[in-house]
Amino acid sequence: MERYNKITEKNKREIVLLKAFPCAWGKCRFCDYIEDNSRDREEMARLNEEVLSRVTGEFGVLEVINSGSCFELPRETLELIRNIVREKKISRLFFEAHWMYREKLQKMREYMGVPIIFKIGVETFDREFRENYLNKHAAFESAKEVSEYFDSPCLMVGIKGQTREMIDYDIKMLKEHFSLGTVNVFTNNTTDVKRDEELVEWFMNKYADLLSDPSVEVLYEKTDFGVGD
Ligand code: SF4
Incomplete structure (x- = not known):
């Protein structure tokens, strides 16, 4: 690895x-x-x-x-x-x-x-989806609350059950409250969480500009940072 x-x-x-x-x-x-x-x-x-x-x-x-x-x-x-x-x-x-x-x-x-840039796996600012489906155990209410502690949220997009509205809201929160962020496009793994191809395609089209946005890193593959396997 x-x-x-x-x-x-x-x-x-x-x-x-x-x-x-x-x-x-x-x-x-x-x-x-x-x-x-x-x-x-x-x-x-x-x-x-x-x-x-x-x-x-x-x-x-x-x-x-x-x-x-x-x-x-x-x-x-x-x-x-x-x-x-x-x-x-x-x-x-x-x-x-x-x-x-x-x-x-x-x-x-x-x-x-x-100085330390603290990243946090937020996955989504939609509390219901984050806590009740993804089981993240990060029960904050708002992006502002997260920004009081952390510098850079990691979002996850393209999961079955997630909606376009949730993603729009997540990107808006990222841009409004943080100067840095990461978006992970979900890839299937051994868990029962599944990738939604249509949603991924929609995201990559609508948010193509993020690819050249210096403040947001979009990871299309888990290994896009060149580490891991
Ligand atoms: S279970 Fe996995 S995703 Fe969740 S906090 Fe631990 S390492 Fe991160």
Whole structure:
């Protein structure tokens, strides 16, 4: 599995896919990527060290992802990231965290000592679909509430059961409340959540402009960031 890449289009940065403890929630209906989680701290720390040794700092920006939240990374790995930030003169980090960690973000910012763009898997701002169908366990009411903690929401589009109106609303909320965001076009996996081809086609036509919008990254394939499998 590829665990290191450079993103040279929008928001130039290095990106690493690290291994972490199991996602503390672990019950999102569409999620089957928690298979990359482990309980073997030493093995994870070793692998993460190897991956992080490839970071050069050339863009001054590093994104760290794991199948879950950054708070589930081994302590040793977080320490190593902090050292790399200093040694390689990284001035900005991208981390991802679930809504349940919202009160811990500030502590992580202070620990790393550089600004962190916190991404959050919102999937949709439609509370009903997010909570009762996707089982996201992120019961916020509004995009504004999310923006008080997080910097960049990740949306998911093209799921059976989702409507065009929901997607229109999601993109509107993203643009109104955030300066950055990611849109993941859903691809079928081992779960019972299914891709709606017609909806994907509609989205790709209607929102073609997003492909050249510097503030939004559209991931058509799960591996569009060049990491994962
Ligand atoms: S929070 Fe993320 S890793 Fe955890 S179950 Fe949901 S989608 Fe999967």
